[in-house]
Amino acid sequence: MSAQTPYEILGEDGVKALANAFYEAMDRLPQAAEVRAMHAENLDEIKRKLATYLTGWMGGPPVYLAINGTVCLTDPHAPYRIGPKERDQWLLCMDQALEDIGASEELKEMLKVPMFRVADTVRNAEESEPKPRDPNIIAVG
Numbered sequence: 001m002s003a004q005t006p007y008e009i010l011g012e013d014g015v016k017a018l019a020n021a022f023y024e025a026m027d028r029l030p031q032a033a034e035v036r037a038m039h040a041e042n043l044d045e046i047k048r049k050l051a052t053y054l055t056g057w058m059g060g061p062p063v064y065l066a067i068n069g070t071v072c073l074t075d076p077h078a079p080y081r082i083g084p085k086e087r088d089q090w091l092l093c094m095d096q097a098l099e100d101i102g103a104s105e106e107l108k109e110m111l112k113v114p115m116f117r118v119a120d121t122v123r124n125a126e127e128s129e130p131k132p133r134d135p136n137i138i139a140v141g
């Protein structure tokens with residue numbers, strides 16, 4: 001028997017619950033305040049979009065692809081500066097969400113590396129803040 005996909009483990013309702021729990025965690029965790037501030041006040045629509053995305057990404061029907069014609073996340077994230085700090089806040093919310101829906105250790109382990117990879121792919125900046133420039137720096141030596 002072949003291994004189950006995350007979508008098979010969670011099912012349609014489980015993926016929706018994960019996306020809801022994800023944004024609920026983002027909404028309440030003080031450590032995720034910066035990424036929360038990037039989002040609209042009302043999180044209903046983004047919860048639905050994330051569930052749609054994760055469905056295909058986890059091996060279920062490619063619904064996000066069918067709606068958007070692509071699964072590329074670069075364009076929707078281009079308006080935001082996403083550095084390592086924002087990536088890690090996003091991942092923290094995902095860890096919390098997996099905890100909150102009672103995901104098994106097996107599922108958490110299965111998602112660990114791919115979740116980091118997708119979040120790091122969305123990252124579009126080396127640093128979270130622009131580096132301060134010192135106009136007095138001169139070339140020496």
Ligand code: HEM
Nearest residue numbers: 035038039040049050053076082086087090118119122123
């Ligand atoms: C790495 C840190 C990330 C940050 C800071 C971030 C932030 C955001 C923000 C601010 C939006 C726009 C929200 C809005 O329209 O109100 C967005 C949209 C979205 N994000 Fe992320 N995101 C991150 C990573 C990810 C990852 C890893 C995924 C998928 C696994 C993802 C999936 C989505 C989707 C599906 C949308 C909606 C795109 C659309 O309009 O079709 N994001 N994200």
